[in-house]
Amino acid sequence: MVEIESLAAFEQHLASGRSLANVILQGLDLTGHTRALLTADLTGTVFLGCQLEKDALQTVLAHGAMVFPPFSGLPYSPYRGSLYTPEELYAGFDPTRPESYADTPDARIYAYWNARGGAHPPTLLEMLAQRLHDHAITDAMEEVLAHQGRPRKVVAIMGGHSMRRGQPDYRAVVELARELAGLGFFLVSGGGPGAMEATHLGAWFARRSEAELDSALALLSKAPSYQDREWLARAFEVRALWPLRDEDRPACESLGIPTWHYGHEPPNPFATHIAKYFANSVREDGLLTIARGGVIYSPGSAGTIQEVFQDACQNHYNTVGVVSPMIFLGQEFWTRTRPVYPLLEQLARGHDYARYLLLTDSREHIVRALIDFDRELEARAAR
CATH class of the missing domain: 3.30.750 (Transcription Regulator spoIIAA)
Incomplete structure (x- = not known):
């Protein structure tokens, strides 16, 4: 149809x-x-x-x-035909007045959602409106992923929302995402702060110089945490100083997939496309499912570890038709701080996805693994 x-x-x-x-x-x-x-x-x-x-x-x-029929009285459209953009969600935000975020559509939708039961809406109609909205978002996202009739090479980067600007881990994610975007990969993340923001910042600067990236990182580090009053203002300052040029946009596009379930974390404004959901379960499963080119796990906490085993389940049973790389950035972190990798390695024994596991501190190794897997996918498609 x-x-x-x-x-x-x-x-x-x-x-x-x-x-x-x-x-x-x-x-x-x-x-x-x-x-x-x-x-x-x-x-x-x-x-x-x-x-x-x-x-x-x-x-x-x-x-x-x-x-x-249309719904009345909602601050969002259940039948929207496209994904959100930072400009839409942050309409009315004034970086000189960070408190103006409360007047943006993003904040108003979160306040409305919270006031009406949050994840447990009090009426069937309210629940239906949210589900229709999330269905429309998924439909719009699929259109973005089928870019000009050809599927994008989607790679996801996961990691903690508490990762602070100015930390070595943050810069490592930025530089990795920047290189991958420059190679034609389409970066996606959970669309929030921390490692997620670093993912989209890297894609945003895929066609900018190292010196420009250094200046942007220095500016952002003045408000390291998303809980800092100036966090969002500094991001918009960077966007204004280094806007996306028309000729660079195809290489610098990225997709953030946040949720109003964690609406206290503003969506990061460096993602050019934003698929924001009400249902976190739909968002989590969908994010991992579309990352057919591989998932990179930077340091994170409970949410990131949940994603690791959700992704492992998809690979273990090959439920999405593609067994894709699971790459862990940070050997010390994933074997000692959060010793997830040894368990996953044991779980994968005898299964196809065991050969797609990688634990490394090397950006070069990650890039090479993703390029090799992409070539493998292309070779399969050509048969």
Whole structure:
């Protein structure tokens, strides 16, 4: 079925003379197009949250079209047709007044979600709206990943939200992500602060010089933790000083996948695409599933360790059709501080994914492993 998610695309579809039969229309204000709808073939047409005039609504229902009505009073659209951007979520934020974050759509949605039961909404309708929203986000994310008809080479970097700007671990993630983005990999993360921010910062600076990156890191280190008042302001200052140039954007795009379940952590503004969910379980599983090019684990705590074994389960049973690399950055951390790697190595014995495990402190080894795996995938596809 054809999906139409913007008014411009709808008007272009009509102008081309194509039928509306078996077309999905998502989140459109169609109040000015009643005449066209009254005469259209609406066999199998689906209207998701569209605004329709009374005559149009009666006609589409009479012709057997399926209509999902819009919700009222929500600070978000359950039927949105695209991912979020930092500009949308942070609309109204003034870096000179960090407290202005409370007035942004991101903060307002989190406040609304919190006030209505958080992860346990009090009404079926509220729960339905959230699930429809998350379904729409997944659909929009799949469109971004199928870039110009060709799947992106998705690599995820996981790690702790408490990783501070200015730390060696933070810089290591930035430099790794920067190199991978420059090689054509599409970086994704959990979309929050710490190691997640470092992932997207690296992609943002994929076409910038080492000196520019050094200056940006020095500026960000003035507010090391996401709990610092100036944390978000410093990020927007870096964005303003080193904006994405049009010619660099294809190499510097990245995807953050945060959740309002952890809404006290603002989404980091260096991700060019933001797939923000209400349901953390959907977000976690989806993030690992799309990282078919491999997952890199930088130092983290309980959340990162949860992701390690969730990813291991996918690989152990090959539930997504691809067994992909699990790479651990930091030998001391993953064998002594959080001795996860020895257990995982034992668990993987006799299984295909054992040969895709890597424990290293070397950026070069990580890059080589991911390039080799990407070539392996291409060779499989060519057979």
